[in-house]
Each structure stands twice: as C-alpha cells, then as structure tokens.
Amino acid sequence: MSESSDDTKIRIVKIHDGTVIDHIRAGKALEVLKILGITGKDGNVVTLAMNINSSRIGRKDIVKVEHRKLASAEVARIALVAPEATINLIEDSKVIEKTRVELPDTISNVVVCTNPRCITNKEREPIRPNYEVTSKDPIQLKCLYCWNHIEEEDIISQFTR
Ligand SMILES: [Zn+2]
Numbered sequence: 301m302s303e304s305s306d307d308t309k310i311r312i313v314k315i316h317d318g319t320v321i322d323h324i325r326a327g328k329a330l331e332v333l334k335i336l337g338i339t340g341k342d343g344n345v346v347t348l349a350m351n352i353n354s355s356r357i358g359r360k361d362i363v364k365v366e367h368r369k370l371a372s373a374e375v376a377r378i379a380l381v382a383p384e385a386t387i388n389l390i391e392d393s394k395v396i397e398k399t400r401v402e403l404p405d406t407i408s409n410v411v412v413c414t415n416p417r418c419i420t421n422k423e424r425e426p427i428r429p430n431y432e433v434t435s436k437d438p439i440q441l442k443c444l445y446c447w448n449h450i451e452e453e454d455i456i457s458q459f460t461r
Contacts, residue, residue, distance in 0.1 A: 313347045318366040320388040320395075321378065325437075326351050328381050329361035334460035335377045338365060357384050376410050377459050379403045381452075383436055403439075407431050411441060411455055415448040 324332055329348050333339075340346050345366040354360040361382075370378070370387060378385055383403040388395045408430045413420050420429035420443070431441040431450070438452040 313345065313364065314393060315345060315347070315364050315366045315390055316393050317391050318344075318364065318368050319370055320390060321363045321365075321382070322360070322386045322388060323354060323357055323384045324361040324363060324382040325357065325384065326359035326361055329363050331381045331456050331460060332361075332363050332378055332385075335381065336365070336368070336370070336374055338368075344368065360384075373410075375399075375401060376407075380407075380410065380439055380455050381459070383439070403433060403436060405433055406444070407433065407441070411450060412458060413443045413446065413448055414450050414454050415443065415446050418443060418446040418448060420445055 321332060327350065329350050333346070333348070338346055345364070347362075347364040349362040351359050352362060369389065375387065378387075379401045380403065383401060385401040387399050387401060389397040408428050411429065411431060413429050413431075415421070418429075419425050420427050427445070430444040432444055434440045434442045434449070439455060440452065441450040441455070442448070443450065
C-alpha cells in the first residue's frame with residue numbers, strides 16, 4: 301500500500317497488543333484520548349504523535365494505546381472528532397484487524413441536542429435523538445427534531461466532560 305509506506309516512515313514505539321488509531325485529524329489526538337478516558341495513569345504505554353505528514357489527509361495525529369480495545373460506543377464518538385481515522389487492533393505485534401471509522405449521513409444517540417427545549421431532552425419523552433450530518437469538516441450536526449445546529453466544539457465538549 302503506497303499510503304502506508306509513506307506513513308510507516310514514522311518510527312514511534314511499537315506496541316505488542318492494543319489499539320492504534322491512525323489518520324486522526326491533526327490536532328485532535330488529545331480529544332481522542334479524552335474520549336477514551338486515557339490519562340496515562342494506569343501504567344500502560346500510550347504513544348502520541350501529532351502533525352505527521354499523511355498522503356491521505358495532509359497532516360494527521362496517531363495514538364497508540366497498549367492493552368486496550370475500543371468499544372463500539374467509543375468508535376462512534378471517535379467518528380465525530382476524527383472521521384477519517386483508522387483503527388488497528390494489534391495482537392502479538394501484528395495488525396489483526398483494521399477498520400476505518402465511518403461517519404454516516406445521519407446518526408442517532410451519541411450526542412445530546414444542545415437545545416434544552418428540544419423534545420429529545422424531555423425526560424418523559426422516550427425519543428431517540430436523530431441528527432443529520434450537515435458538514436464533515438468541521439463537523440456540524442442538525443437535530444432532526446428541532447433543527448438546532450450542533451457545532452464540533454459542542455460535540456467535543458460533550459465527549460470530554
Ligand atoms: Zn434538538
């Protein structure tokens with residue numbers, strides 16, 4: 301793969317098992333770590349590289365976390381801050397699974413509508429929030445119930461609270 305031959309010139313610590321999140325938009329690696337609740341205090345190796353040249357997305361960040369697999373809810377959140385990311389699952393120092401994060405045109409749940417009067421925020425209404433992805437860079441969502449627009453910074457602040 302020509303894309304990865306370019307990317308693998310970067311020599312950062314290899315992990316024996318865990319997860320490598322590659323092709324994170326430049327500057328977003330710290331948000332990804334926060335989304336995953338990774339503080340580095342659990343003693344596992346965490347490697348972070350920022351502003352690496354990428355043939356696919358220009359500049360990118362990479363996060364490697366040892367002894368960690370991602371839950372699907374975490375992947376759904378990562379898709380909203382790093383929609384081009386690829387997630388590599390590492391076992392015995394080999395990539396055993398490579399998946400590309402997907403940001404669909406509409407999403408449900410994941411994000412809370414920032415309009416407090418939105419019906420999806422009424423406790424007695426069991427309505428799942430639904431959003432249209434109106435922009436992918438920067439990310440912007442439109443609530444399909446109240447038409448409120450939710451900006452990327454609101455999404456990130458919800459995820460990293
Ligand atoms: Zn709403």
